[in-house]
Structure formats: C-alpha cells, structure tokens
Amino acid sequence: MDKVSSECPYPGCFFCVMKEGNPNKRRASVLKFFRELPSQDDDGQVLPISGLWNTAMAHPNDPEFVELGIFECMAALIWKGLKNRRWLSHDQNIYIPYYAAHVIGSYTMNMEEFAESAVHAGVVPPLVELLRGRLTWVEQRVAVRALGHLATYASTFPAVASHGEILELSIQLAMSSLEIVYSHFYQYVDRRLSYHCDLLTRGMGGVEMESRKAEEWASQLQCWSLQLINCFAFKPEFLPTICKPEFLVKLPGMWGGLVNENSPAGVGLLRTICHQKLGRGPVAACHDIIEALCNIARSSDDWQYMAIDCLLWLLQDPNTCHKVIDKVVPALIDLAEITTLGDHKKLGDSIVNVLQECIQSQGSGKSSISSHTREQIEDLLNSKQKFKWEKNMPKEDLHIKQAAALVVKLEGNSLFSSGNISGAASKYSEALTLCPMRSKKERVVLYSNRAQCYLLLQQPLAAISDATRALCLHRPANRHAKSLWRRAQAYDMLGLAKESLLDAILFINECSQSNDPDLSLRQNKVPDYAERLVKKQMRAAWLFREAAIKHGGVHTQGDGDNIYGPENDDSEWETASESDIGNDGRDDMGNDDDWNNDDERKDYDKPSLKGIFTV
Numbered sequence: 001m002d003k004v005s006s007e008c009p010y011p012g013c014f015f016c017v018m019k020e021g022n023p024n025k026r027r028a029s030v031l032k033f034f035r036e037l038p039s040q041d042d043d044g045q046v047l048p049i050s051g052l053w054n055t056a057m058a059h060p061n062d063p064e065f066v067e068l069g070i071f072e073c074m075a076a077l078i079w080k081g082l083k084n085r086r087w088l089s090h091d092q093n094i095y096i097p098y099y100a101a102h103v104i105g106s107y108t109m110n111m112e113e114f115a116e117s118a119v120h121a122g123v124v125p126p127l128v129e130l131l132r133g134r135l136t137w138v139e140q141r142v143a144v145r146a147l148g149h150l151a152t153y154a155s156t157f158p159a160v161a162s163h164g165e166i167l168e169l170s171i172q173l174a175m176s177s178l179e180i181v182y183s184h185f186y187q188y189v190d191r192r193l194s195y196h197c198d199l200l201t202r203g204m205g206g207v208e209m210e211s212r213k214a215e216e217w218a219s220q221l222q223c224w225s226l227q228l229i230n231c232f233a234f235k236p237e238f239l240p241t242i243c244k245p246e247f248l249v250k251l252p253g254m255w256g257g258l259v260n261e262n263s264p265a266g267v268g269l270l271r272t273i274c275h276q277k278l279g280r281g282p283v284a285a286c287h288d289i290i291e292a293l294c295n296i297a298r299s300s301d302d303w304q305y306m307a308i309d310c311l312l313w314l315l316q317d318p319n320t321c322h323k324v325i326d327k328v329v330p331a332l333i334d335l336a337e338i339t340t341l342g343d344h345k346k347l348g349d350s351i352v353n354v355l356q357e358c359i360q361s362q363g364s365g366k367s368s369i370s371s372h373t374r375e376q377i378e379d380l381l382n383s384k385q386k387f388k389w390e391k392n393m394p395k396e397d398l399h400i401k402q403a404a405a406l407v408v409k410l411e412g413n414s415l416f417s418s419g420n421i422s423g424a425a426s427k428y429s430e431a432l433t434l435c436p437m438r439s440k441k442e443r444v445v446l447y448s449n450r451a452q453c454y455l456l457l458q459q460p461l462a463a464i465s466d467a468t469r470a471l472c473l474h475r476p477a478n479r480h481a482k483s484l485w486r487r488a489q490a491y492d493m494l495g496l497a498k499e500s501l502l503d504a505i506l507f508i509n510e511c512s513q514s515n516d517p518d519l520s521l522r523q524n525k526v527p528d529y530a531e532r533l534v535k536k537q538m539r540a541a542w543l544f545r546e547a548a549i550k551h552g553g554v555h556t557q558g559d560g561d562n563i564y565g566p567e568n569d570d571s572e573w574e575t576a577s578e579s580d581i582g583n584d585g586r587d588d589m590g591n592d593d594d595w596n597n598d599d600e601r602k603d604y605d606k607p608s609l610k611g612i613f614t615v
Helices: 014-018 023-039 046-058 070-083 085-089 093-107 112-120 124-131 137-152 157-161 165-186 194-201 207-233 236-242 265-275 277-284 287-297 304-316 318-334 347-360 371-391 395-417 421-434 440-456 460-473 481-493 497-513 528-540 545-550
Strands: none
Touching: 014 023, 014 046, 023 070, 046 093, 070 085, 070 093, 070 124, 085 093, 093 112, 093 124, 093 137, 093 194, 112 137, 124 137, 124 165, 137 157, 137 165, 137 207, 157 165, 157 207, 165 207, 165 236, 165 545, 194 207, 207 236, 207 265, 236 265, 236 277, 265 277, 265 287, 265 304, 277 287, 277 304, 277 318, 287 304, 287 318, 304 318, 304 347, 318 347, 318 371, 318 460, 347 371, 395 421, 395 440, 421 440, 440 460, 440 481, 460 481, 481 497, 481 528, 497 528
C-alpha cells in the first residue's frame, strides 16, 4: 500500500490524499477534504480546485467525488467568494469561483442523477448570483453553462425555474454578452484583468491568443444563454416572457460564428418556439424574422434544416399561415427537390406535402393565398406530376426531349458569350421547360447558368433562387461549387454577410476536392477572388462588429474598414467569366461542367486555405 508522502508541507493535501492506496482511507480523506476546504484560509487552495476541474472535465460521469460531497464544497466556495472579498482578492483565490462553477457544470452535463445531487446540495442559488454578474463575465459564462445543464433534465428543471429571475437574466445576457466581453475585455488590451488572460490562454498566450479566445468565449456565453432559454421555451407558460419582439428579432443574428459552429444558437431557439402553438404567433408577426428564416433555409448554414422546420410549422398552423405564406412559399419551392439534408430524409417531399395542403385549405378564410402564390405552388405540383409521367414515357421520347433541351442550352451559351445576358437567361428557361425532370445533372447546370445570368443582370434574389435549386438537385446536396460561388455573390449584393461567407467557404472547400480543372486549387492555393470575398465577409460578420461600432472601435464608412488590424484589402472581387466556347459546345447531358473558365486556370500565389481564416 502506498503511503502518504511525508515530504508534503501541507497537512491534508488533496494531491497527497489521492495517492492513498487504500480506497476506504482515500474516500474518507476526500470526504473530509471537501467538508473542510470552504472554511480554510490557507494559501494554495486554487491548486486542488483546478485539479478537480481537470478531473471533472476528463471524467464527468465518475460518481466518486459526487458521492463524497463535491457539489456542497463547490457551492460553499462560490458563496465564500461572493461574500468575502478580502479572501477573494488574497493569493490566487480569484480563480476559485470560476473553477467551482465549472466543476458543477462538468459533472451535471451528462448524468441526471448527478444533477439531482447538485440541486440537493444547493448549487442553484450561488450560480444565480454569478449569473447576475456579481463577479465578472468569465464567471457568468460558467454559471450559465451549469444552469443550462441543470435545466435540461425534467427532475431538476423546476429547481432552476423556481428562481424567476433566471430566465430574464439569460435573455438579457444573450442580447448583451458580445458587448459585455468586447467592452470589458477585448477593446482595451492594457485594461485586461490578468486572471482573465490566464484563464483564456492557460497562461500560454499573448494578446492575439487572448483576443481570439475572448471571441470564442463570448460566443459560448451567448450560445449557452440561448441553450438555457431553450429549456424554458419548451414550457408554454414561459413563452410570453421569451416571445417579446425586441428579443425575437435578434435571434436569427445570434449564431455561433466560425468559432462556435456546433451550437444552433438563435435558430435553434426559434425552432423550439415555432414548435409551440403559442410561439408561432409572435414569430409570424415579425416580418424580419420570416425573411431571415428564408435566408437561413437557403444557405450553407449547418442548421438549415431548423429554419425549414420553422417555415413548415408556420404554414401548417391556420393561425399563422396567412401571415407568412406569400413570403415563405418562394423559399420552400426553391428547396422542394432536396432529398437528404444530413440525417433528414425526404425533406423535399415534406415541403411539397405542406404546400399541397396549403392549396387544399385555400377556401377557409384565414388560409386564403394570393393568386401569384397559388400559381407558384401549382407549378411545383405540376412538375411533380410531370416527373411521374416521365416514368412511363418511352426512352426514345425522353432522348428527344434531352436533345431539344441541349440545343436550346447551347443557344443560350452562345448568347451569353456574345454578351446577350438577358437572351441567354431566356434560353436557359426554355431549356429547363424542355429538359426531363429526371435529368438532374443537366438541370443543375441550367439553373446554375441562369443564376449567373441573373447575377450579371443585377437580380440577386433570382440568382439566389436558381443557385439554391441547383444545389438542392445536386448530389450530394449543397455541394455544387459554382452554384455556391454564385449564391455567395448574390448574398453579398444584398448585404447578407453571414450567408455569403458560409457559401464562399464551402465553395473553397469544394474546389479543394474537385476533379474539375476549372475549379481545383493549384498547390492548395485559394482563388484570389474567393479569398477577397471571404475576408470582406469575415469583417462584416465579425462577432464583435456591432459592439465595436457602438464603442468606437470601427468606422462604418465603406466595406474596407479593417476591424482586425492595420493590414487591409479594399480591392474588388471579380465574377469569374465563363463560356462554353472551350469545348466547342459539345456538352453531354450528364456533364456537370456548365462553362469553362479561363480566368480560373492560372496559378494563384495567394495564402493557403488556413491563412484566410486568420485575418
């Protein structure tokens, strides 16, 4: 049996206790340690607390410390830090409330029985005090994380909900978190609290790493606040508090950014709200939210399906359908031919079924729709019927239709090359009418080509529609590089930086994997026009941009404002010109190459893909 080291100068040292080889003695010593630690004022207490934090992060499902009273100990330490500022400012005790709240959050994130033990240990009241901002935003971050875990479970949610201020505090924190972190930490490098810097970088980084981690933590603070609110949103009695217009309208703009892409953030909360009958009314009443949901539904956002769910539920509700149908139907029609989106199967069929129900219920007062919207839905249903007819059509007739569509497409290519963009768009429309529905690869090309025409004709909404249709038809969905690039440009024309950025990044990723000589990246270099657009949109979609403008950190004149540093690139990005002349017009029906692009065939002496995300 190992013996406790006689060389340690600290009686009852936690690390020495953990070396005890006898399990019963070790458990008794740990139990004593947890009971006595909050009443001690010895130096060096932060070391065992940080060790417990590491253990909790590495083994969150291990019941040993939970059974021995770690929650009671952590709650007492938080209270001590809140009530005894002299102790808090002594030695390194300033770190202890942060680590204590983090330990609580780690042990409660997976196991409901651990969460029940935490509630019985009285962790909620001290966490609420941290959530109030009694210390700093760093402690708010771990407090809202822990409370979010406790609110996830049915057995412990009432203990969280019983503190009525938690929901209001979380809503305020979700709306103000980015500004808080920017103004209290990011903006003034020389005023940063040293313990914040140490926690952010674990003592390993300089100003640049601190700033990068601060952006990540600010995003987590907002996203974890939204996660906590989301737990309340499942309960109808809390929806009136959540569904206030000034909060709802901000939700589509709350996203994890590139630093926290695993969180559904604002759109995730909107999905929960729209799933509730009482929540759909306030959402439908806000035009800006509906427009934002349509944009997210037609984007490369990982949470695209959540926006689609919201739109479908709003249409299926007779009380909200008439408020949103004219705005929602065009977006859903663009998505009607998508089959699989992640784990979601037959999504297009679900869209068509809901739109068909809208037509069938038109006669009932509130569900009435405009003649234009009705025509759009009927055209979609007719195209679905056309697809069924084609299954019974002789192959010879299908080949004739394919050949006719090809001839018209080549006429469109010729008009495009000669500069007659409007005429080319008309020809592509004619070719789409002729083209068999089952010829999906060719229809991808036609929609994508017409999207390029609409871009040049300064019609970004039409370009987004066609590019989205091409991306839905493509297999796999949302992976047709040229359509991604065209939609990125169209969203840029509308000033929608996030949607443009996500499409541009995915375009670059697709180029890096493409066998198309027009698209594949030379020596892992990024096309300069794509790099410039990504840099521009990263500036525009920067997490702290709104806070920086408010606090004087960004000048708002022009797109060239550099909020990341002195180096700036104000040059315009160009639309890659394309024509079909290079292959003498010999396109096969199944060929996914729409136009050759001589401009893209040169080598690009630009930063690597990794480099463009660190502007």
